[in-house]
Amino acid sequence: MIRIRRFTNPLQVAGGSHRLVLEGLxxxxxxxxxxxxxxxxxxxxxxxxxxxxxxxxxxxxxDFYIKLEEVVLMQKTRRGVLLHVDEEKVKLDxxxxxxxxxxxxxxxxxxxxxxxxxxxxxxxxxxFTLSRSDEKLQLCSDxxxxxxxxxxxxxxxxxxxxxxxxDPVDEWSxxxxxxxxxxxxxxxxxxxxxxxxxxxxxxxxxGRSLTQWNTDILAPAHDGSVRDDQNPDLTQxxxxxxxxxxYMSINLLYHLPGAQGGAASASFMDxxxxxxxxxxxxxxYEIQAExxxxxxxxxxxxxxxxxxxxxxxxxxxxxxxxxxxxxxxxCRWFRYPEKEWKALGQTYxxxxxxxxxxxxxxxxxxxxxxxTWNTDDFPDITSTLNELKEQGFxxxxxxxxxxKYEKGYSVYEEGAERNLFCKTEGGQTYIGEVWPGxxxxxxxxxxEARAWWGRLNAExxxxxxxxxxxxxxxxxxxxxxxxxxxxxxxxANHAHERYHNQYAMLMAMGTYEGMRTAMPNLRTFxxxxxxxxxxxxxxxxxxxxxxxxxxxxxxxxxxxxxxGLSGHPFVxxxxxxxxxxxxxxxxxRWYQYGVFQPFMRNHNCTGNRSQYPWSFGExxxxxxxxxIELRYRLLPYIYTSFMQSAxxxxxxxxxxxxxxxxxxxxxxxxxxxxxxxxxLIAPVxxxxxxxxxxxxxxxxxxxxxxxxxxxxxxxxxVDAPMDTIPVFVKAGAVVPEAEVVExxxxxxxxxxxxxxxxxxxxxxxxxxxxxxxxxxxxxxxNRFLKTxxxxxxxxxxxxxxxxxxxxxxxxxxxxxxHLSFVGGEFPDRKIDFVKGQMRIRL
Numbered sequence: 059m060i061r062i063r064r065f066t067n068p069l070q071v072a073g074g075s076h077r078l079v080l081e082g083l084x085x086x087x088x089x090x091x092x093x094x095x096x097x098x099x100x101x102x103x104x105x106x107x108x109x110x111x112x113x114x115x116x117x118x119x120x121d122f123y124i125k126l127e128e129v130v131l132m133q134k135t136r137r138g139v140l141l142h143v144d145e146e147k148v149k150l151d152x153x154x155x156x157x158x159x160x161x162x163x164x165x166x167x168x169x170x171x172x173x174x175x176x177x178x179x180x181x182x183x184x185x186f187t188l189s190r191s192d193e194k195l196q197l198c199s200d201x202x203x204x205x206x207x208x209x210x211x212x213x214x215x216x217x218x219x220x221x222x223x224x225d226p227v228d229e230w231s232x233x234x235x236x237x238x239x240x241x242x243x244x245x246x247x248x249x250x251x252x253x254x255x256x257x258x259x260x261x262x263x264x265g266r267s268l269t270q271w272n273t274d275i276l277a278p279a280h281d282g283s284v285r286d287d288q289n290p291d292l293t294q295x296x297x298x299x300x301x302x303x304x305y306m307s308i309n310l311l312y313h314l315p316g317a318q319g320g321a322a323s324a325s326f327m328d329x330x331x332x333x334x335x336x337x338x339x340x341x342x343y344e345i346q347a348e349x350x351x352x353x354x355x356x357x358x359x360x361x362x363x364x365x366x367x368x369x370x371x372x373x374x375x376x377x378x379x380x381x382x383x384x385x386x387x388x389c390r391w392f393r394y395p396e397k398e399w400k401a402l403g404q405t406y407x408x409x410x411x412x413x414x415x416x417x418x419x420x421x422x423x424x425x426x427x428x429x430t431w432n433t434d435d436f437p438d439i440t441s442t443l444n445e446l447k448e449q450g451f452x453x454x455x456x457x458x459x460x461x462k463y464e465k466g467y468s469v470y471e472e473g474a475e476r477n478l479f480c481k482t483e484g485g486q487t488y489i490g491e492v493w494p495g496x497x498x499x500x501x502x503x504x505x506e507a508r509a510w511w512g513r514l515n516a517e518x519x520x521x522x523x524x525x526x527x528x529x530x531x532x533x534x535x536x537x538x539x540x541x542x543x544x545x546x547x548x549x550a551n552h553a554h555e556r557y558h559n560q561y562a563m564l565m566a567m568g569t570y571e572g573m574r575t576a577m578p579n580l581r582t583f584x585x586x587x588x589x590x591x592x593x594x595x596x597x598x599x600x601x602x603x604x605x606x607x608x609x610x611x612x613x614x615x616x617x618x619x620x621x622g623l624s625g626h627p628f629v630x631x632x633x634x635x636x637x638x639x640x641x642x643x644x645x646x647r648w649y650q651y652g653v654f655q656p657f658m659r660n661h662n663c664t665g666n667r668s669q670y671p672w673s674f675g676e677x678x679x680x681x682x683x684x685x686i687e688l689r690y691r692l693l694p695y696i697y698t699s700f701m702q703s704a705x706x707x708x709x710x711x712x713x714x715x716x717x718x719x720x721x722x723x724x725x726x727x728x729x730x731x732x733x734x735x736x737x738l739i740a741p742v743x744x745x746x747x748x749x750x751x752x753x754x755x756x757x758x759x760x761x762x763x764x765x766x767x768x769x770x771x772x773x774x775x776v777d778a779p780m781d782t783i784p785v786f787v788k789a790g791a792v793v794p795e796a797e798v799v800e801x802x803x804x805x806x807x808x809x810x811x812x813x814x815x816x817x818x819x820x821x822x823x824x825x826x827x828x829x830x831x832x833x834x835x836x837x838x839x840n841r842f843l844k845t846x847x848x849x850x851x852x853x854x855x856x857x858x859x860x861x862x863x864x865x866x867x868x869x870x871x872x873x874x875x876h877l878s879f880v881g882g883e884f885p886d887r888k889i890d891f892v893k894g895q896m897r898i899r900l
Contacts, residue, residue, distance in 0.1 A: 117339050120240055120346075123233035126162075129195070129208040134188055137181075138197055143211050148232075150213075152184035156201035156358040157368050158215060162232055162239070164351050172353045173330045174560055174567070175591035176372050201358050215356050223313075223323040224356055227342050232352065240346035248316045250725055251337050252715065253324065255308030255589075255624045256601060259300045261616040261713055261728040263311075263337050270307035270333040272559050272588045274534035276603050276637070297605050297637070299613040305532060305602040306589040307559045308624040309333060310369060311345075312362065314719065321360035322719060326369060328353040330560045330590065349555055362623065362716050363708065369625050370707025374595040376627050378704040380581045381832030382452050382802045383525070383598070384696055385414030386686050387659035389454075390668070393421035395435040396442050402670075403451050411671050411683050412690045412800050416446060417527065417659070418455045426493035427462045429469055429518050443522030450801025452524035454585070457515065459531050459565055460497030463489055469514065470498060478507040480543045483551070488543040490535030499533055502564035503545040503557050511565065512572025519576050525583035526569055528597065531562035532588045562588030566596040579834055585657070591625065598628035598657050606635030606662070606669075611648050612743035616728045618655060622709025623716070627700075630657030634669040637662075642674040643745060643780070649682045650783035651741035653689040654733045656700070656710040681781055687798045694794035694810055694827060699734035701828040701837075710734060718755040721771075727753040736791035736815075736825065737762070740776075740784040750778045758789035758818045765880045767818075787815045789881065790823025792847040792858075805832060806871045809888075814849060816856060816881035823849040831869045841867040843892070856882070856900040862893045 131142035137151035138158075147163040161168055170179075186199045195206040198218070205214045212231040215224035222244075230242035245251075251263040259266065275296040292298040309327040314320060327333060331349040355372065357365040394402065399416065406413040424430040431439050443453050461470050461479070473479050479498040480488040490497045500507045515526055533540060545552045557564070566586050573582040584597035593599065601617050604610045614631035621629045633652040634640040640648075640662070649671070652658045662669050671682040689696070699710050709716065712732045714724035730740040730752060738759065740752040757770040762785035768774055776784050787793060795811040810827070817823050830842035842864040850857040858877075874890040877898075884900050 117242065117336060117342070117344050120233065120235075123235045123238075123240065125229055125233045126211045126231070127209065129206065129211055132190070132195065136183060138186065139188060139195065139206075141195075141206070148213075150197060150204060150206070152186050152197075152199050152202070153181050153355065153372070154368060155184050155199040156364070157372075158202055158204060158356040160213065160352065160354045160356065162352040164234075164237075169351045169353070172328050172351055173590070173592075174563060175328055177374060177592070177595075202356075217321070217358055217360070221321060223358060224325070237349040238347060239352055240344055241352070242342050242344045244341065245313070245337075245343050246315065247340070250314040250316075250715075251311060251343075252314075252713070253308070253310045253312045253620060253623050254335060255310070255591075255621055255626070256304045256306040256599075256617055257620050258298075258302060258304065258613050258617065261619060261715070262725055263335070265338050266302075267334065267336045267338050269303040270309055270335070270559065271303045272305055272307055272532040272562065272590075273303045274530070274532050275301060275304060277534055277536065297607075299609040304617075305587050306562075306593070306599060306621070306626075307333075308589070308591045308593075308621075308626065310591065310624045311335060312365065312623065314715075320720065322362050322365060323359050324357040324365045324369070326355040326357070326372070326591070328355065328591075330557060331555050332559075349553070362719055366623065366625065366709070367707055373592040373625055375707045376594040376700075376704050377596070378581060378835070378837065379598070379628060379700055380524075380583055381693070381697055381805060382414045383583045383657075384693065384700060385658070385802050386412055386689060387415035387417060387454075387657075388413055388670070389415075389417035389419065389659055389661040391419040391421070391662070391664040393435070393664075394418065396437070396439075400442065400445065403446055403449055405670075405672070407449055407800060409672060409679070409683070410800060411679075412686050412798060414450070414452060414801050414803075415524075415659075416451045416453055417661075418453070419664075420456055420458070420493055421664075422455055425462070426458075427464075427467055427469070428457055428460070429514050431521075440521050447522065447803070450803040452803075453522065454525040454527050454583070455518075455523055456527045456529050457518070457569070458492065458529050459499055459502075459533055459561075460490060460492035460494065461500065462494035463487070463496035463498050464494075473498065473500060473507075473510070476506070476510065478504065478510055480545060481551075482542045483544060490533070490538045490540070490543075492530060492534065492536050497535075499535075499543060500565075500568075501546055502561060502568060503547045503552070508564060508568030508571065511568040512570075512575065515569050515572035516576035519573065525585070526573065528562065528565055528569060528584060528586040531565050531586060533558070533561050560590045562586050563590045563593045563596065566593060570596040581833060581835065589626065594626045594628065598630075599626060600629065600657060600659065600661075601631045603636045603663075604632055606638035606640035606644060606666075608644060608743060608745050610635055611644065611651065611741075612729055614655075615651075615731060615741065615743070616713070618711045619709070619713040619728075619731055622712050625707065627703045627708070627710045628656050629711070630655035630659065632659060632661040634660055634662055637666070639667045640669045642678050645669055645674065646678055646681045646685075646780060647742050647783075650685045651739075651743075653685050653783070654711070654737070654739040654741070654785075658689060684781065685783070690798045691795050692793075693802070693805075694796050694807075694829070695734060695737075697832065698794070698826055698828040701830075702735070702826065714738075714753070714755055721755055723753055723773075724755065727773075736788045736793060738786040738788070740778075740786070742778045742783065748777070748779050749775055750784060751775050752784055752786070754786060759786040760789060760815050760880055761785070762787050767881060787813075787880075789815050790817035790821075790849050790851075791815045792825035792827075792849065794827045802832065806869050808871050808873060810872060810875055812847070812875045812877045814858065814877060814879045816879060817849060817851045818881075820851050820853065823851075825849075829867075829870065829872070830864075831867050836867055837864075840865045843867070843870065845891075856884075858898040858900070860891055860896040860898075862891075862895075866893070 126143045133140040141148040149161040151159045197204040225244040227242040329350045336344040545557045586597040672679040754770045796807045825847045827845045830837040848859040
């Protein structure tokens with residue numbers, strides 16, 4: 059594995075300069091290498107377009123692929139129909155009335171479990187009709203119509219009103235060659251494509267060609283070669299803002315016809331192999347897989363929330379997180395001896411800067427052996443962790459999958475003895491090259507290997523750790539090609555390509571089960587770098603090794619939003635950037651944005667300047683502290699948003715498109731987003747900016763800081779001085795807030811502030827507050843309080859209704875609320891309310 063040691067002048071295009079200069083020193087095991095390159099970005103773009111125009115505008119030539127010709131036999135099934143097409147079989151199943159599954163066999167055999175994304179296949183029956191003519195077969199639910207041409211074979215999926223959802227290009231419903239296959243479908247120039255998990259660039263993928271292959275972006279290329287840093291194609295420069303692929307692959311693609319949005323549909327390819335989505339050609343797009351069967355779920359929508367709800371029903375929802383995981387976290391790749399680590403926590407407390415988590419990167423281990431401690435630096439780790447806990451800190455350590463290949467090392471010895479490591483085709487233990495040198499990799503496809511890994515994590519956290527951080531799990535194998543790594547499932551020897559993209563999720567699955575065993579009464583927290591569809595069931599994710607540049611700050615917004623649309627709500631980018639020396643203004647602005655990321659962590663690389671909140675002096679420290687305190691003031695709102703996400707599968711950070719897909723303007727504003735149900739966030743992502751343009755969707759919106767009212771459906775230029783991040787609140791919302799605390803340890807506010815943002819239009823407006831102990835699963839046994847607020851406007855009269863549900867919980871201390879009103883001349887008032895119903899007339 060290669061990881062940045064020093065990055066002296068990372069990618070930056072600012073102030074009208076188009077020259078890119080990168081200079082760096084990388085570590086590669088115990089050796090090192092250097093690189094320097096200088097290129098002109100304008101010439102790059104021109105060169106790419108000149109020499110690559112034809113490839114960009116056309117599909118790759120796959121005419122050599124074999125097409126399925128004729129349906130020769132049909133059989134009705136409980137959910138749909140089984141077709142014999144040439145020598146293959148095709149199954150069409152209604153999973154829900156608005157979700158169709160298409161499966162195509164390979165060699166006449168279906169794969170019952172192509173991936174681990176969908177944990178079960180037991181779904182209720184869906185009423186449908188089946189009819190046939192000499193030329194066509196038609197299946198209909200009350201939301202979908204499926205038309206199958208018998209000869210030549212093709213599948214078209216439509217809504218019952220005739221709108222096409224899956225519209226294949228002639229003779230390209232399905233083609234295959236050896237282990238690969240591809241499909242081609244029609245699109246229009248103004249169509250919008252979003253989703254696909256962790257993708258750089260803008261929110262809309264129209265016009266791009268994207269790859270789904272989990273990649274350690276700063277390491278050698280996934281084929282084992284070292285990337286040519288002189289390559290002028292920016293998509294292959296890992297520090298660029300259009301590099302592809304990234305760490306995490308989720309094959310959920312939304313398709314909205316026309317730039318104005320409209321009715322949305324989606325496709326989920328349940329396939330773990332490398333996949334390519336070519337959305338660049340005119341009039342059509344292609345989905346191609348390097349292997350595995352076609353198992354596709356088609357979602358009718360028509361709303362994006364409708365699709366995501368169904369996707370969550372298939373792949374699962376985020377587990378309710380512990381409250382402390384939503385706080386501010388401090389991390390750095392740096393060797394912290396015990397004394398310095400504790401001093402870091404003490405500095406946070408002395409400066410009264412809220413912080414919940416202190417993290418340790420790889421240097422806490424004994425020569426990078428996982429599940430060990432460097433006893434010279436940490437002679438009594440249990441005592442240290444107890445001391446930090448008393449100060450209100452939870453501790454999290456990194457765990458990589460690479461196990462040092464070393465006789466006498468107990469973890470390696472046990473894994474080898476029990477045959478739990480990945481093998482090569484010849485039956486030898488696969489060896490990669492990561493931090494400890496030669497490394498073996500657990501075969502997480504095997505259930506017994508996941509259980510073993512879970513036990514090791516359970517033992518590791520007994521020292522007093524609160525969570526686990528999984529890194530290098532693409533899997534990153536350093537200078538060694540990963541393709542020799544094989545996986546064992548049900549006694550079969552599977553190619554690396556089948557499970558590469560799922561490796562991180564399987565690692566998290568084992569870690570999760572081990573943590574639940576170690577802490578049966580507590581919610582788990584696991585952070586992962588890589589992932590796959592279904593990852594949200596086990597872990598949060600961060601967007602990996604980003605850079606300290608304004609471009610990377612800006613690109614993290616659509617990255618997080620696309621992850622949210624892809625079913626993964628608990629995500630975030632490293633505040634300040636991981637690689638390179640951040641600057642004062644950039645750190646302040648990134649913290650202001652980080653306050654409104656689902657996961658909030660400051661993390662940077664060894665060898666770079668520090669980027670603690672106080673690293674740039676008192677002025678920057680005060681601005682950063684103010685931002686962090688805003689996060690803690692809004693914790694009741696943020697926690698409620700997470701609990702709604704855990705219940706419904708909705709994102710926490712979401713693009714404007716999620717709630718306003720019929721608004722033709724929302725695709726033009728990808729550096730602003732919705733956070734929870736009521737807030738719109740517009741971070742400053744340009745150096746030197748003290749104003750920014752904000753587009754506010756339909757309705758009325760209040761400035762959070764000033765209470766000034768803005769009309770929706772139009773753009774406005776707002777002030778954004780260094781001490782302010784533009785935040786807007788939807789009229790009609792009730793936003794709960796609490797007093798700022800230094801940590802959520804023993805968090806139990808006695809009173810909450812309710813800010814009521816009065817609506818301008820008649821109607822009913824709903825908001826929610828969810829309260830529980832924030833640590834256990836007691837809420838599943840009704841130990842919670844859920845308060846629903848309804849603001850009713852009728853003419854000049856306002857009424858606020860409160861209604862609670864749940865039995866409460868022992869730690870609860872709140873006796874009532876303090877109400878304040880924005881948008882009307884009404885005095886503040888205090889109310890005693892915990893349970894029951896209340897009606898307040900203003």
